[in-house]
Amino acid sequence: MSDKISNLEIEINELKKHDYTLLDGEHSFMLCGTLGGFKASIKKIQYTIIKQILLGLMSGVIIGFGYIACLTVMQGLPSNLESLVLGIIFPGCIILITFLGGALFTSHSLATIPMLKGCLTFREYIKAIVSVLVGNFLGTLLFALLYVAAGGFHNTAEGSIAQKIYETGAHKLYGVADQLMGTLMWGTCAITFIYSFFSGILCNLAVSATLPLTSATKSPTSAILLLVYPILYFAIGGFQHGPANSFFMWMMLLECIFTQDWASTNQTLTPEFIHVLIFFCLSTIPTLLGNWLGGSFLMAGILHTINKKYTTLLFMKLKLEKYEKILMLTKLNKDKIELKKEEKRIKQN
Incomplete structure (x- = not known):
């Protein structure tokens, strides 16, 4: 323990040699946002596992509300207006999550570079990012279950929201969607995996920017x-957000469990459990990988490089x-150990 204390003191003395007053001055909008965004991401990573899961769960529920609102409004609209409606309504989810202090896997990825720079331990980082992802998935599952329990499937006829949800989930599988009721081609599966991965990157280039942007101002309106x-840009562009897409995965699963009237008249797509597995493998996994890469190194890397000083x-x-x-904690532990040794020695005497 003495060696550990000595090494820490050496590290601390080296770090104290630097002048940090540069960080205290007035900065540009971009620099304030960059520094604030990194600090905010580190702070969120340091939450306890339970808090990560609960905040992630809350965010997942909000995403569920957002998607149902979007899909309800989109009913009957021309296809060219659906993306616009999604882009207008869905940002409300992120606004609510931000102001309620929620957490998303996508925004947590902004802490990757600080972790690599030693601001966090790898263990802290992994625990946080996995915990919040679990919370996000549990949140969308909870909402899906409550939605069905609240009568979400009271109308499952042709043209219902239930059908729209399933078709939207299938649409996120790109070319595989056309082969769901037939034979899947390996080439199509590979292309879908690649599309989902790069779509996830583009998505989190936008989503991970929200932390620096909100950290750049103290005005709630701004x-x-x-x-x-x-x-709005990622939603209209149709780019893939892993935690948000889990809503469709759970709803597709529930539509396989509960009979859907629209399936009896639809010749091109009917709910099957294998579709959920395909969605997880070809959409969820690559999208999450892309989200992580886009948020960890592209947006964060650009901001870090520009403001490296x-x-x-x-x-x-x-x-x-x-x-x-x-x-401080190490010294306290050392003192406790020495105190216990002293007490033990006194008792023995």
């Missing part, structure tokens, strides 16, 4: 306006604070 456009200082300062906290 924050709301800043949140709208990144989400400041972000490097920020990471060192946060690393210093982390080491000082570890040193």
Whole structure:
């Protein structure tokens, strides 16, 4: 333990040699957002596992509300207006999640570079990002179950919202959607996997920008306006958001369990359990990988590179604070151990 304390003290002394006053001055809108975004992502990663899951669950439920609202309004609209409606309504989900303090897998990925720079341990990072993802999936599942229990399937006829949900989920499988009722071609599956992966990257280029954007201002009104456009762009573009897509996965599963009247008259698509597995393998997994890459290195990497002079200082300062906290706890533990040894020695005498 003495060696650990000595090593920590050496690290702390080295980090203290740097001048951090540069971080305290007035900065541009972009720089404030970048520094604030990285700090916010680190703070969220440090929540307990239970808190991560609960905040992720809350966010998943909000996403469920958003999708049902979008799909309800989209009923009967021309296809060229559906994306516009989605783009207008869906940003409300992210606004609610942001102001309620929710958490999404996609925004957590912004903490990857700080983790690599030593601001967080790998264990902290993995626990947080997995916990929040579990929470997101549980949230969309909870909403799906409650939606069905609240009469979501009271109308499953041709043209119902139930049919729209299933068809939208299938649509996210690109070319595979046309082969769901026939023979799947390996080439089509591979292309769908690739499309989902790169769509996930593009999605989180936009979504991960919300943390820096909201950190750039203290005005709630400005924050709301800043949140709208990144989400509007990814929604209208039809890019894939892994945690949000889980809503369709769960709903497709429930439509396989509960009889759907629309399926009896539809010759091109009927609910089958294998579709849920296909969705998970060819949409959910590659999309999550793409989301992580897009949020971890592309948007975050660009912001870090442009503002490297400041972000490097920020990471060192946060690393210093982390080491000082570890040193304090280590010394306390050492004192406790020595105290117990002393008490034991006294008792023996």
